[in-house]
Amino acid sequence: MVPFIAFLMYTWALLPILVACKEPPPCVFPFLFNGRYYSSCTQDGTPDQQLWCATSENYDKDHKWKPCAISEYGGNADAKPCVFPFIYMGHTYYTCTNKFAHKGRYWCATTGSYDKDKKWSYCADTRLDASYPTGACSFPFIFEGKAYSACTTDGRPDGKLWCSLSSNYDANPMWTYCEPSDPAPCIFPFIFRNKSYSSCIKEGSSDGQLWCATSPNYDRDSRWKACSLQEHGGNSNGQPCFFPFTYKNQTFNDCTNEDEENVRNGRFWCSTTENYDVDHKWSFCADTNLRSGEVILAGQDGDQCVFPFTYKGKTYTGCTSAGTINWKYWCSLTKNYDADRKWKNCEPSDLKKQDEPQP
Incomplete structure (x- = not known):
């Protein structure tokens, strides 16, 4: 252990020179260190709690490693952070991917569409974990014998949205959360290909899922999200809306963005009981229930x-x-x-x- 610690301290001092000379190889997960396998960056074995990873499958044998990057780097987007979801080759990604990447290094788009903007960065090593599959959502996919063309909360007691990474989850259970990097609400109306839309659309979606822009002009900003077809999240774990409901002694027949909790960030929500003032139970609304901010x-x-x-x-x-x-x-x-x-x-x-x- 002592030689390894001394080696870390010495090479950390030389890191700017090493990086200037050559881009380090990617992390390899999982890797073996001191007889134990690691599926993500670790602080074990370091004197100052710095995260690191091996760059070969067996550190004990090869002693190849690098400090883990804690933010995006490289690429052609000046190391801008990842934007999830993003579109690549017509498919939706909520994770970094190494598809067609140099040396298998994981990367992400830095706008909502690599296909449109061609902007990308290498992913921070701290985003990577061999325990969790990476790849594109596969729409439609089969779950418990039913076909899904959008992220769903079915099968999850916590009400979180997820998608399958294979066309048949029942046969090949690989999945990921549908968690956008910017949890912004749909903006209605929005501009797409110079046309105005006031609800979720399938236009431009090669995998057939409904989507909306999260800025008034998708053509300019490339900001979007996959529309949810179900209530999700909240402290009621995605229970369906209850209409009408009472909030601040007013009656609501629709979802609302009136907000007393910062966690909602202006997103539309509903009470899942008759009286929110009494029960304080809520979910985020399905985006397909919204039209220009109102169901009207x-x-x-x-x-x-x-x-x-x-x-x-x-x-x-x-x-x-x-x-x-x-x-x-x-x-x-x-x-x-x-x-x-x-x-x-x-x-x-x-x-x-x-x-x-x-x-």
């Missing part, structure tokens, strides 16, 4: 705003952005939105007054 019927071109109108028990005498996730102003097409649910996005000519809720 939009008006037609030429329809006129009706002022004042009532929305969630408040009276508005002008256009408002209340209840939206895109901050666009809208108005009701009847005196009572809560009863009729007819609306339209406001035009500049409609913005006669600012948002004025009344008692």
